[in-house]
Amino acid sequence: MGPIGAGLAALGAGIGIGLIGSKAMEAIARQPEAAGDIRSNMILVAALVEGAALFAIVVGLLG
């Protein structure tokens, strides 16, 4: 069961980070002058989403 859970966690994180990326691209397209700010916030939020997924992966593979 562990590896399946790890895979599902990766799936969820993939969707989440994909959404962040797509919205950030839209935002940069609307306001190219704010690209720098948007990019660093995008990385920060993606890291937070990824953190939740990595919890699940580590718990899935250890447990």
Place this chain on the structure above:
Amino acid sequence: MKVDIKKFCILTLALALTAFGNSTFAQHDDHAQHEHAEGHDEHNQNEEHGGGYDPVATVMHHIADANEFHVWKDVHIPLPVMLYAPEQGWTTGLSSMFEHGHTAVDGYVLNHGRINRVADPSFPTGEVHVGHIDHKVETTEDGKEKDVYYVNYENESYKLDAPSTLDGGMMGGGITSFYDFSITKNVFTMLLAALLLIFIFNAVARGYKKNEGKAPSGIQSFFEVFFVFMRDEVTKPMIGEKHYERFQPFVMTLFFFILFCNLMGLIPFFPGSANVTGNIAVTLVLAVFTFIVVNLNGKKDYWQHVFWMPGIPGWVKIILTPVEILGLFIRPFSLMIRLFANISAGHIIILSLIGLIFLFGDNGANTGGAAAGAVVGGLFTAFMNLIELLVAALQAFVFAILSASYIGAAVEEHHHDEAHAH
């Protein structure tokens, strides 16, 4: 261009097909056996897996810490060992005294690069020649499977104890019969990274004294980009104009230490090759530093937001306070897991791709398969290495920016008439 890609695809396919069909060229020569597992000595490998290739064991061996650097075949770079067992006191020396697992010194044996100990008092002290090491999977009382190793000495087999760890059994470790304080691969690489940092940043600091008011020169120009970026994009917006200068050194040290360790982990040979930031103990200590800095610098507002969030109804506070207190610990915990999992995952992927060579090559029996594995695995490894370069910088940056944002939340002074989303 189109034709070129087509040609290339056909060539690769043809190569792969001939390779797989080519088991008639099976070779069993010693050379192929030697080469198949870069990190194992062929002795242990053969005893354990009956000569077969075990990808999981090889990958796990390579991401683990070790008491010696393995260069190739029988060439090892020894590292100092410092071992302490309560019954027999200290044992010190160089890891070459174990002769890669063939010699036991005072009951200590080198097992897959890590020092293990025979706790049995009937085992002789001093240097003795020992036989092969057996690997067994045993089930503990709570139903978990555990790898146990036995060393053979004069037709008796003795159980080996792994070094003590302070995880309380959570990660499968715990206090065993001895403690390992050696300079291992990871410790060596960390010291090297620290020395490099001291050396480089002293040079940069000298540059700033020398070129005051002038354009930077030499190595200073290279690092100024990082400094300015870390100040303007990380600490200033995250911590705020008022306090950022106090925390700039801490955040920068975290960033550069993690960056150097990550990059050295990507070098596949001697000064690098240690999986420092992919070791959960290292990332734990880094996260604990952040935890301490954040909570020692927490202002009144910060603690008020943790224990008694202003501006919300009383019954919500009762729910929110435990969540906030948990959050204090979850934040550094996620820092620890993020760095550890990212770097370990990268190393595992690269090692798995390299493992394709031995898997396709049927462990040295099929040269053509190995060649196909080398082409496929090699191209993917080159690609993954480039991604890992990005990840090395990105994870160092993420660790630094998240630490900075936690510090920023701790030192921030709120204006309570404003509506704020915490």
